[in-house]
Amino acid sequence: MERYILSLDEGTTSARAIIFDRESNIHGIGQYEFPQHYPRPGWVEHNPEEIWEAQMRAIKTAIEHAKIEPNQIAAIGVTNQRETTIVWDKSGRPLYNAIVWQCRRTAEMVEEIKREYGNPIKEKTGLVPDAYFSASKLKWLLDNVPGLRKKAEKGEVLFGTVDTFLIYRLTGEHVTDYSNASRTMLFNIKKLDWDEELLELFDIPEEVLPEVRESSEVYGYTKKELLGAEIPVSGDAGDQQAALFGQAAFETGMVKATYGTGSFILANTGKMVRYSENLLTTIAWGLKGKVSYALEGSIFVTGAAVQWLRDGIKIIKNAAETEELATKLESNEGVYFVPAFVGLGAPYWDQFARGLIIGITRSTGREHLARATLEAIAYLTRDVIEEMEKLVGIKELRVDGGATSNDFLMQFQADILNRRVIRPVVKETTALGAAYLAGLAVDYWGGLDEIKSLWKVEKVFEPKMDEETRERLYRSWKEAVKRAMGWAKVVGS
Ligand SMILES: Nc1ncnc2c1ncn2[C@@H]1O[C@H](COP(=O)(O)OP(=O)(O)O)[C@@H](O)[C@H]1O
Numbered sequence: 355m356e357r358y359i360l361s362l363d364e365g366t367t368s369a370r371a372i373i374f375d376r377e378s379n380i381h382g383i384g385q386y387e388f389p390q391h392y393p394r395p396g397w398v399e400h401n402p403e404e405i406w407e408a409q410m411r412a413i414k415t416a417i418e419h420a421k422i423e424p425n426q427i428a429a430i431g432v433t434n435q436r437e438t439t440i441v442w443d444k445s446g447r448p449l450y451n452a453i454v455w456q457c458r459r460t461a462e463m464v465e466e467i468k469r470e471y472g473n474p475i476k477e478k479t480g481l482v483p484d485a486y487f488s489a490s491k492l493k494w495l496l497d498n499v500p501g502l503r504k505k506a507e508k509g510e511v512l513f514g515t516v517d518t519f520l521i522y523r524l525t526g527e528h529v530t531d532y533s534n535a536s537r538t539m540l541f542n543i544k545k546l547d548w549d550e551e552l553l554e555l556f557d558i559p560e561e562v563l564p565e566v567r568e569s570s571e572v573y574g575y576t577k578k579e580l581l582g583a584e585i586p587v588s589g590d591a592g593d594q595q596a597a598l599f600g601q602a603a604f605e606t607g608m609v610k611a612t613y614g615t616g617s618f619i620l621a622n623t624g625k626m627v628r629y630s631e632n633l634l635t636t637i638a639w640g641l642k643g644k645v646s647y648a649l650e651g652s653i654f655v656t657g658a659a660v661q662w663l664r665d666g667i668k669i670i671k672n673a674a675e676t677e678e679l680a681t682k683l684e685s686n687e688g689v690y691f692v693p694a695f696v697g698l699g700a701p702y703w704d705q706f707a708r709g710l711i712i713g714i715t716r717s718t719g720r721e722h723l724a725r726a727t728l729e730a731i732a733y734l735t736r737d738v739i740e741e742m743e744k745l746v747g748i749k750e751l752r753v754d755g756g757a758t759s760n761d762f763l764m765q766f767q768a769d770i771l772n773r774r775v776i777r778p779v780v781k782e783t784t785a786l787g788a789a790y791l792a793g794l795a796v797d798y799w800g801g802l803d804e805i806k807s808l809w810k811v812e813k814v815f816e817p818k819m820d821e822e823t824r825e826r827l828y829r830s831w832k833e834a835v836k837r838a839m840g841w842a843k844v845v846g847s
């Protein structure tokens with residue numbers, strides 16, 4: 355009987371389930387979007403039940419497509435949108451909507467904390483204090499959901515990021531892995547434990563916290579009534595760390611960029627905990643008794659800006675149309691778009707920046723906006739790579755995620771970075787990384803060397819742009835960013 359690995363990739367906008375074989379071929383995919391809830395400007399929520407439903411439908415579709423029986427699944431790996439904060443009770447019932455990583459409701463709270471505790475927080479967690487991370491979101495829930503804090507103190511509330519919620523529903527175990535824990539801003543990445551001082555600072559009762567485990571080990575078995583089989587759940591990593599693993603970027607200095615709702619650039623730094631003022635230090639994974647670290651540049655809005663062109667101002671029908679529109683122009687004709695919808699992440703960390711389109715003239719059309727959106731994704735990536743370069747040498751960039759199917763974007767990225775951009779055959783690198791982690795735990799794959807041999811190049815984008823053009827474009831971008839920064843403060847919201 356042929357055996358497979360099932361990977362659950364629960365992203366910001368959709369839940370995916372993918373079935374891989376030993377050669378990392380895909381046999382079945384299920385993918386369902388779920389609603390985004392915006393109760394106030396700058397607030398973003400998901401309904402955990404809607405996430406669960408989309409995830410379960412995706413699993414069932416993937417199994418059907420692959421034409422396999424659940425008992426042919428050797429193991430399940432889970433990977434997830436990170437930081438998004440959920441609280442639920444022991445029966446698995448959510449006690450509020452999930453507060454999504456993009457949500458800005460705690461920006462002011464964090465601004466205050468940052469003034470006094472910015473340095474110790476960075477030292478302990480590797481993170482730049484920001485509403486992005488789970489700590490302030492969990493505090494908000496405990497302070498604002500009637501009765502929640504009391505219940506939590508009685509040990510009746512469980513907290514977790516989305517991996518933890520899914521694994522709890524699948525197996526009944528309340529666990530997370532090092533990579534996800536390192537995004538809560540409550541976890542000490544050197545001591546590898548929840549940090550008592552931070553728990554006190556954010557007023558978080560210890561009872562709510564999950565147990566932190568390695569990224570590749572059996573956490574539990576799926577409840578029989580869910581899939582008709584008791585399958586080990588044995589891989590767990592935040593989606594960006596999983597993508598780094600799926601890109602087989604196991605050596606120090608290897609870098610990947612994932613272009614999804616946001617973009618996330620991670621450089622493996624191995625055993626070294628490297629600090630950069632404007633980047634995050636994070637745990638890549640815990641594997642076979644060792645923890646690997648990474649430097650990360652998190653860009654909050656990239657693909658989401660393309661979605662906004664489609665669903666917000668409705669100037670395109672689908673994301674791929676941006677390529678067709680952008681290539682109608684020889685250049686951006688001076689139009690820049692800074693998609694700071696929820697502030698700016700790395701390397702600016704400005705919670706109060708807001709989106710800006712500049713350089714509009716009477717002849718500006720939708721092709722300019724499409725091009726400016728794609729260019730912005732590439733400039734934002736260069737902003738991060740420039741910071742990273744101060745600490746690690748970067749020769750090339752391995753890329754993945756939805757927007758990498760856009761050849762204009764990939765070529766422009768190579769041009770603006772003046773570096774090779776390499777797109778692998780398997781673009782579902784996030785799901786693949788979680789599959790590898792799950793498979794390694796049950797000896798489905800022999801080890802990292804076998805996984806390295808499975809990584810294959812689909813296309814290399816070589817830089818072609820002359821230096822003068824490249825630097826002129828990038829300088830103008832930096833000017834546009836300056837004009838977007840702090841805007842929410844100017845208008846008082
Ligand atoms: N051809 C394309 N050009 C530009 N952006 C694209 C293209 N295809 C998809 N995208 C963008 O990529 C994102 C989807 O990528 P995906 O990796 O599925 O994201 P996530 O995991 O964050 O949900 C969407 O935001 C979409 O707008």
Ligand SMILES: O=P(O)(O)OC[C@H](O)CO
Pocket residue numbers: 364365366367434435436437455592593594614615616652
């Ligand atoms: O859902 P994605 O793929 O955009 O990833 C979101 C990140 O994990 C947020 O930190």
